[in-house]
Amino acid sequence: MKRFRPLRADRGYDAALLRGIARGDQAALAAFYDRHAGWLHARLARRCADAETVREVLQDTFVTVWRSAGSYRSGEAGGWLWVIAARRLVDAQRAQARAERVVHEPPAAVPSAEDSALGGLEYGDVGTALDRLSPELREVLRATVIDGLTTREAAQLLGIPEGTVKTRAMRARRELRAVLGQLGNAATTPWGGLA
Amino acid sequence: MKREQVGPGGPAWHVDEAMSRRYADGSLPEPDAWSLEKHVEACGRCASAVSAAVRATGTAGPLLEDVRGALLRTVAEEAPGEGAGATERKRGAGARRSPLRPSAGRRGVAVRPASASLPGRLARTVWAAGPALRGAWGVALLVVCAGAVALAYGAGFLAARSVFFALAPVLPLAGVALSYGPYADPMYEISAAAPSGGLRLLLIRTTAVLGVSLPLLTAVGALLPAPPGVPGAAAWLLPGLALTVGTLALGSCTGCRTAGALVAAGWAFAVLLPAAAHAPNGAPTPAVLAEQLGRCVSGSAAQSGWAAAALCCAGLLALRRRAFDFAPDHGPGSYLNRLENS
Structure with missing residues (x-):
């Protein structure tokens, strides 16, 4: 589409x-x-x-x-x-x-943005699902998906460790999928590639 | 925001005035703001409409005007009469050095690195193109050539030319094997991850190897005394090429070092084994070796066979060109994994 x-x-x-x-x-x-x-x-x-x-x-x-x-x-x-x-x-x-933060171990390569996710953004369901996410999860999703930042950059932007970015991104996806599943449209939206 | 769908080809929606206003004053909810942000990246008309709405707000308007003035002053100081693109090209990544202070960047303009002279750049390119050339392989090539000439003229060794021709097609293989891969190139991980890495880099290095070894080996071959029955100086070129391309094609599956060893072993079996079998006491005489070499490379049938093999391998290589983007031995127990685990 x-x-x-x-x-x-x-x-x-x-x-x-x-x-x-x-x-x-x-x-x-x-x-x-x-x-x-x-x-x-x-x-x-x-x-x-x-x-x-x-x-x-x-x-x-x-x-x-x-x-x-x-x-x-x-x-x-x-x-x-x-x-x-x-x-x-x-x-x-x-x-x-820089002054306050500890240096973290080098980051693993992580894919940052997902176009497939954006495909769904104009659908009401996805908007509802995003609304139900907690602000921390939404912040991570915004940094990695909408702003196209890597995990490391997102961690620097948000001031949280990289591991936290990864777990929050995973949780955000899981919750989104669950909400979309509840809405009964998971199979029909272009959001199917969300993993 | 209008969300009605227009047929494919037309814009699905554009940012309307109310939405711009709410985005500008920060009251637009997050999901809608995301849609707007992604849309504005691609749609110039909406970008300028949203910008106008932001300018109209009380806080951002004066700030934007302020930054505009500062920006235009910076720019006017920076490049009187010089194209900005040219400045950037000369400064290279300098702009990235000072993310926060444009003034530091401005000072950087005055300190331009002197562009390297042509010979200097050429030398660097050659140095970078052939890790094999500057290592053991380059020395080995010179030793073989010098050894052949010394044996033929100094020691009067009649079989020098036959032995030389048995070795010649294998030498470029060794160069290719030493050109690319974790074991040969200390920068391998970095270059493999670069956009110009993979097959492209391997081909450049192979070209460097061939560019040095083909003329040198052919010239030395022509210099050696030619007893009857030994193929001409240029006869090994097509087999050499076919073996090299074969190494590259095989290397896409096994890595260049293994491929080079396999192909070289294959060539040795094809030439030396029958020669040894024909020899009365197990050691091939020069005449038998020359005869076997002649069977392998002389004549139009053998040469066209080699040409067909080279084409075939080139086709295979083209089919497998993506394979070099991933380290062939990047699996459990591979060099990279050992590095990561150590």
Whole structure:
């Protein structure tokens, strides 16, 4: 099932702006900022309570866009921007937490995002199921599935050990599956790949 | 939020005004916010609508204006008259060094690493392309070539050319075996995980091995005195190629070292065993060895057989190309597992 298909003209506009930025066009950067800074700020603010960090990450993200617009190839400009911002946010959290935190053992490779899960997000059932999750589980699910972070990055962002991220992610999935099963639709939603 | 479904090809939904407003002031419940966030990543129109809604809020609006000013000042200072893309390329990963302080990054612009000269880069590429070339194999290759010439001209050993040709097809195999794998390359785990790892890297290294060994061995073969019956200097090229490609194809199942050993053993059996059987006292004479070599590589039938074998193995290799992305011996008791468990 197709979730959505953005208008071609809009995607072309962002790509054109990024090409302009890659050439060093400051007006293009300003236009790109106006189009994307708002949602990026709101999204960062939902994930980080400290306004100063959000501000630094926001500015740093767009400075990075200015410097590395040449590395943007094609595809979703917003997604590309979010990848940069999410990494910056994790870095910022780590820099803040470095003094207090113990070093953990190296992480195991863990798949981060699940597209199949996103396929179901516009269905009411999944929304209901997510609503019933506890906030900690939802936070972990958001970091790993929606924000596309690895277990390690999610742990740094949320300030919890990696093992906890893994167990919470597992519990979140189990509970989601149970709720979806109760709703009687588990077999018919595109959410079947959830394991 | 509209959730009605449009047919495939049309957007299923877009963010409406009320939803943008609630997202901007933080009152949108989590699941809906997730949908909006994923949608905004892909849809420029909704991205700009949500951004406008966030700008309209009391807290974020002034901050966004502030950051905009700071950003444009940073950018104006940073690259007067220079393309941003070019800056990034020269600075490489420098931007990543200072996640929090763009000012530190700005200083980094002034310190550009001098780009390496062409010979320097070439030398680095060759160094990286052939772990075999700079190790024991390179020495072995030189010893065989020097030994053959010394035996033929210094000691007057008549069979030098036959023995040399019996060895020549196996030498590149040894190089391939030493080029890729946990036992040969200290960087193996890292390079296997890199996007350019796997078969691509193995082929580059094989090319380096062949690029050195083929011209050298052919030239030395041509230099050696040719008694009658010994195949010509270029006759071993196709068998050598077929054996090398065969090693690669077999290596996709067993790993390059085992494959190289198996193929080399096969070649030795095919050439030496019949020669030893024909010899009166068990030790093959030069003439018998030359005759057996001739049967194996001379003539259009043998050569086209080798060519067909090379093509066949190349096809197999193409079919199994994904196999090199996973360490062939990455199972219980493998080198990697031993490393992890130690």
